[in-house]
Amino acid sequence: MRYYQYLQNGTKHVGVEDDAGQVTDLTxxxxxxGSTLDLFKAASITGSDIDSVARGILAANKGAATTSAAELLDGAKPGCHWVTLLPPVDAPEVWAFGVTYMDSMRERQAESGSPDVYAxxxxxxxxxSFFKATLDRLQSPFDDVGIRADSGWDVPEPELAFVTYGGKIVGYTCGxxxxxxxxxxxxxxxxPQAKVYDKSASLGPALVSKESIGDAQKLSxxxxxxxxxKEAFRGEANTADMKRDCEYLVGWLTRHNSIPDGTSVMTGTGTIPPxxxxxxxxDVVNITIDKIGTLTNTVVVV
Structure with missing residues (x-):
């Protein structure tokens, strides 16, 4: 199941997409x-998971109106304004890990005057690891992302991101x-200056539960x-190529470091333009991850 947060008629909603691609407004x-964090809280209280909580709500409201996920996403695109997509979790903190793929290590060595540190x-x-953003600095799907005016070489980094609750991984999204x-x-x-600045982070479009994602280390x-x-660049990677898996990373992030519920973590990239x-x-950046969807943002200079 996929979960979306969006604004419609000035009100925030949580939608759940079923296997048939139909979205039901849980709110x-x-x-x-009122948020995906409310689902995680309910799951924690009941000792279950958010898919079970969502299915319980749907079972108690059989015949509820639905819309297709395609219609929801199309309605959120620039110029449509039927809905406004939000980050799929109200992440109070966004962290990121680097040098988790061999290709990333090599590219960062190539760009650096101090290549040994990356090896x-x-x-x-x-x-x-580094601190990337707070919720109010996080860009939504279809929002702009930024490149710095004082930089001449800028790239997006497509990354699997995991979401935490109680310090544990409970879901995934695109970063x-x-x-x-x-x-x-x-x-x-x-x-920090290369990574943390206005419009430098985006998450979305959907959150997928840990139960629905299956093996997070087998995602294209x-x-x-x-x-x-026109397509100016295309690159592909697979989370199977991560040297450190998601569970290893969250173990280090929470070592002597308390994180609030909803904290989201980008796990590094295996694809960097030449x-x-x-x-x-x-430029329009599209990041697609198996079972999650496509995160789309347009580039502006900040």
Whole structure:
């Protein structure tokens, strides 16, 4: 099952998509479900999972009206305004891990004047982690994402992101970790400036429960970048190529570090455009992950 958060007529809703691609408004059926975090809270109280909670609500309201997921997503695209998609979880904190794929390690070595640090991180037990965003700095699906005006080499990083509750992984979504390769390449200590700035993070479009995703380390991740209506770049990776899996990463994130419920974590990228490619204003970035969907954002200069 997939879960969406969206605004319609000024009111926030949670929708659940079933296996037939039909979305039911859970908030309309149960006013206590105002966010996906409410689903996780209910699941925690009942000792179950959000799919079981959603199925219980649907079973108690048989015949409820539905709309297709395709119609919901089309209605959220720029210029349509039928609904406004939100990040699929109200993440109070967004963290990210880097150097989790061999290709990422090699690319960061190539851009850096201090390449050895990346090889050391890749081979170490302790992963690289950094704070990426807060909820009010998080971009929604179809929102703009930014490239810095003081950077000349900029890329999106398509990443599987996991969602936590009680410090445990409870769901997954797509993440876009926008990055300045210019700034990070100058000095690894500039990483926060290369990674954290206006419009530098986006999550969506849907949240998929841990139970529905199956094996999170067997998901294909596809990045396409459209420019002037044509595909300017395409790359593919698979989470099977991650050196450190999601459970390993959350174990390190919560080590001596308390995180609030809903914290979302980007897990690194296996797809980085080549050195001759840099994002431009107006580019459209599409990140597609198996079983989750496609996160779409348009690039602007910030």
């Amino acid at each position: 309309a059926l149960n006013s206590q479900i 050391k991180v890749y081979d170490a037990d302790r992963p690289e 876009n970790d926008m990055s300045s390769r210019t700034i990070e390449g100058e000095n690894p200590l500039y990483l 991740v596809t990045l396409t970048i459209d420019r002037d209506g 050195p001759e490619f840099t994002l431009q204003a107006g």
